[in-house]
Amino acid sequence: MGELREISPDLDVAYLHGASVDGLARTIGQAAAKLDATQAGYAVGGIYTGLLPRRFRAAHGAYYTPPALCERLLDLAEAAGVDWSSARVLDPACGGGAFLAPVARRMVEALGCRLPAAVLSDIQGRLAGFELDPFAAWMSQVFLDATLVELCDGPDIRSEPVVQVCDSLARHEPQDRFDLVIGNPPYGRVKLSPELRAAYQRSPMVSPAALVALLNSKAVDQVFRCINGSVAVSAYELQALPLPPPEDMQEMERLVRSQAGREALEREAEHLYTQRNIE
Numbered sequence: 351m352g353e354l355r356e357i358s359p360d361l362d363v364a365y366l367h368g369a370s371v372d373g374l375a376r377t378i379g380q381a382a383a384k385l386d387a388t389q390a391g392y393a394v395g396g397i398y399t400g401l402l403p404r405r406f407r408a409a410h411g412a413y414y415t416p417p418a419l420c421e422r423l424l425d426l427a428e429a430a431g432v433d434w435s436s437a438r439v440l441d442p443a444c445g446g447g448a449f450l451a452p453v454a455r456r457m458v459e460a461l462g463c464r465l466p467a468a469v470l471s472d473i474q475g476r477l478a479g480f481e482l483d484p485f486a487a488w489m490s491q492v493f494l495d496a497t498l499v500e501l502c503d504g505p506d507i508r509s510e511p512v513v514q515v516c517d518s519l520a521r522h523e524p525q526d527r528f529d530l531v532i533g534n535p536p537y538g539r540v541k542l543s544p545e546l547r548a549a550y551q552r553s554p555m556v557s558p559a560a561l562v563a564l565l566n567s568k569a570v571d572q573v574f575r576c577i578n579g580s581v582a583v584s585a586y587e588l589q590a591l592p593l594p595p596p597e598d599m600q601e602m603e604r605l606v607r608s609q610a611g612r613e614a615l616e617r618e619a620e621h622l623y624t625q626r627n628i629e
């Protein structure tokens with residue numbers, strides 16, 4: 351990290367005034383080129399985020415993750431069963447590519463000695479990064495390309511972009527299905543628009559008391575008899591029991607809270623199972 355470590359803590363406005371921007375960019379580029387792609391990404395990302403206006407940085411939660419921490423999280427994912435030779439992986443707030451580059455490296459290692467072009471196309475089909483800040487997204491893609499450059503060993507073999515500039519929270523693409531979603535989400539003063547807040551609002555919780563009232567009802571007893579012909583309940587039958595959606599349980603919640611009698615609870619359970627046709 352030699353030269354970059356020396357540059358980045360001192361990279362303030364006074365330093366910029368004393369050096370031409372071109373010269374400074376060249377010095378940083380030359381120093382970064384001596385590092386591996388992940389270390390270079392972190393060092394250059396640190397300079398970039400350090401130069402961002404404070405408000406922009408806080409609004410985006412732009413604080414990039416050190417390589418050692420990323421490796422540790424990826425080790426944990428691996429220990430939990432993630433198979434880098436087949437898993438589809440997303441960093442939905444990929445910043446400067448802190449996770450994408452090391453994930454790509456692990457994918458290359460896991461795929462072993464297949465043809466480079468096949469490895470490249472396989473990885474590009476399974477790895478994705480989303481990022482709101484277009485410059486960070488570009489940086490992510492550059493450091494990912496630097497990680498995969500050795501696979502581009504022919505004139506027609508090029509790496510395709512895997513990083514998209516977008517708002518992850520506003521995406522609803524059917525193809526967005528992943529085995530591992532990993533990253534360091536924006537934190538701090540990041541605010542949601544009223545529309546996003548409404549869209550992500552939690553569905554109402556069902557209290558244990560309301561659930562017990564439902565499970566204890568004649569209506570549920572009937573359902574169990576239909577499922578397995580008896581009222582002896584195993585964990586399997588409980589799992590198979592059709593339950594009303596949480597939003598439909600609000601009247602049951604109200605009845606339990608107001609300590610309504612058995613009859614009222616039975617009526618509501620009956621209503622939930624017959625009138626609403628739960629399947």
Ligand SMILES: C[S@@+](CC[C@H](N)C(=O)[O-])C[C@H]1O[C@@H](n2cnc3c(N)ncnc32)[C@H](O)[C@@H]1O
Pocket residue numbers: 410411412413414415441442443444445446447448449480481482483486516517518519533534535536537
């Ligand atoms: C804490 S940083 C982490 C970046 C990277 N994953 C890392 O670990 O170094 C969060 C990133 O999320 C991006 N971001 C914030 N809101 C986002 C959104 N709604 N959709 C996509 N990216 C977002 C920010 O621009 C920032 O780069």
